[in-house]
Amino acid sequence: MPLTVPSPPPPASHLLHQTAPGVVACALSNCPESPAVTELTLTRPDDWHVHLRDGAALEDTCRDMARYFGRAIVMPNLTPPVTTVADAAAYRERILAAMSGLGRQFEPLMTLYLTDQTSAEEVQRAAESDFVHAIKLYPAGATTNSAAGVADLAGLYPTLEAMEKHDLPLLVHGEVTDGEIDIFDREAVFIERHLAPIVQRFPGLRVVLEHITTADAAAFVGETPANVAATITAHHLLLNRNDMLVGGIRPHYYCLPILKRNSHQQALLRAATSGSAKFFLGTDSAPHATSAKESPCGCAGVYTAHAAIELYAEAFEAEGALDKLEGFASHFGPDFYGLPRNTDAITLVKHAWEVPSSMPLGGQPLTPMRASDTVGWQVSEG
Ligand SMILES: NC(=O)N[C@@H](CC(=O)O)C(=O)O
Numbered sequence: 173m174p175l176t177v178p179s180p181p182p183p184a185s186h187l188l189h190q191t192a193p194g195v196v197a198c199a200l201s202n203c204p205e206s207p208a209v210t211e212l213t214l215t216r217p218d219d220w221h222v223h224l225r226d227g228a229a230l231e232d233t234c235r236d237m238a239r240y241f242g243r244a245i246v247m248p249n250l251t252p253p254v255t256t257v258a259d260a261a262a263y264r265e266r267i268l269a270a271m272s273g274l275g276r277q278f279e280p281l282m283t284l285y286l287t288d289q290t291s292a293e294e295v296q297r298a299a300e301s302d303f304v305h306a307i308k309l310y311p312a313g314a315t316t317n318s319a320a321g322v323a324d325l326a327g328l329y330p331t332l333e334a335m336e337k338h339d340l341p342l343l344v345h346g347e348v349t350d351g352e353i354d355i356f357d358r359e360a361v362f363i364e365r366h367l368a369p370i371v372q373r374f375p376g377l378r379v380v381l382e383h384i385t386t387a388d389a390a391a392f393v394g395e396t397p398a399n400v401a402a403t404i405t406a407h408h409l410l411l412n413r414n415d416m417l418v419g420g421i422r423p424h425y426y427c428l429p430i431l432k433r434n435s436h437q438q439a440l441l442r443a444a445t446s447g448s449a450k451f452f453l454g455t456d457s458a459p460h461a462t463s464a465k466e467s468p469c470g471c472a473g474v475y476t477a478h479a480a481i482e483l484y485a486e487a488f489e490a491e492g493a494l495d496k497l498e499g500f501a502s503h504f505g506p507d508f509y510g511l512p513r514n515t516d517a518i519t520l521v522k523h524a525w526e527v528p529s530s531m532p533l534g535g536q537p538l539t540p541m542r543a544s545d546t547v548g549w550q551v552s553e554g
């Protein structure tokens with residue numbers, strides 16, 4: 173008599189179809205019971221930190237951004253920076269004009285650039301406008317176009333008080349600029365010296381620590397109340413400093429805050445895939461012409477807008493956490509900003525495609541992330 177071998181029970185961590193709407197198979201990439209996910213439908217995502225630049229570049233950055241993102245928090249670090257509601261209104265019109273030929277619904281969410289001169293009246297005007305959604309703090313000299321940033325953080329307290337009162341979120345490039353502090357430590361030192369005191373002093377202020385790069389930042393945000401959140405980029409999830417520096421220096425991976433060691437990358441992956449609503453998608457896609465990156469003094473910034481959600485899908489897939497992508501990419505950002513979630517959807521398919529070696533940026537060549545290499549996911553319906 174043949175023996176009937178009962179099929180083994182599914183592994184405890186088996187993620188069935190129903191656990192995430194749109195996931196067509198087990199979301200564990202190495203699941204022995206079920207084939208890997210090949211298709212994923214998500215609520216339309218938004219990008220909560222992007223650089224669209226200005227002038228001729230806008231047409232190119234907007235084209236990539238409007239492919240499937242519904243909205244984006246647009247960084248104000250132009251030259252000169254966007255410091256007033258009137259500046260933001262004019263910049264928004266330029267973005268909408270660049271978008272107009274694309275036949276796409278896309279909403280730019282504008283931000284102001286905080287300076288030592290930002291007044292409580294400007295904060296109130298921003299809060300009362302329906303298109304300025306946050307104010308961005310760049311410590312002076314910390315990153316690209318930050319020369320006009322804040323020199324004296326304590327001097328800003330009246331402005332932060334006004335932001336807390338009007339419930340206008342503070343976005344933070346969290347790095348100290350002190351020449352004594354090693355570049356790899358600048359985020360952790362900023363948190364200890366500046367961010368922790370701000371969060372303590374203004375408990376009602378909504379704060380987003382942007383593009384976090386360290387275990388220290390993930391832990392700080394994880395431990396604070398719900399008014400403090402963080403964005404995480406795709407490149408900080410996919411890369412660490414070895415990718416940038418071993419076997420030759422790769423200037424296209426140079427960004428700020430700089431890529432950290434592998435243990436920090438692992439902490440970011442854990443935070444992004446944890447399901448915590450405090451961590452959400454912000455690409456920090458930051459285009460610079462190839463000539464400005466491949467230079468004796470190259471600019472900081474990685475361009476990912478051409479493949480953003482696809483790169484995040486790779487990172488989440490490698491963690492066996494594709495079922496956590498929708499919360500991170502499409503739910504937690506609007507929830508934090510007090511905006512409705514998008515109501516339509518996009519579909520990603522597991523299909524490798526090649527990124528061009530070069531893309532245009534306002535008439536100049538730009539080298540996108542994964543240039544001449546493949547990305548494993550593709551948006552099939554935007
Ligand atoms: N991230 C970067 O490396 N660069 C950004 C600025 C920023 O977000 O810090 C840029 O504007 O180029």
Ligand SMILES: [Zn+2]
Pocket residue numbers: 315345382383428429
């Ligand atoms: Zn920054």
Ligand SMILES: [Zn+2]
Pocket residue numbers: 221222223247456458
């Ligand atoms: Zn940025």
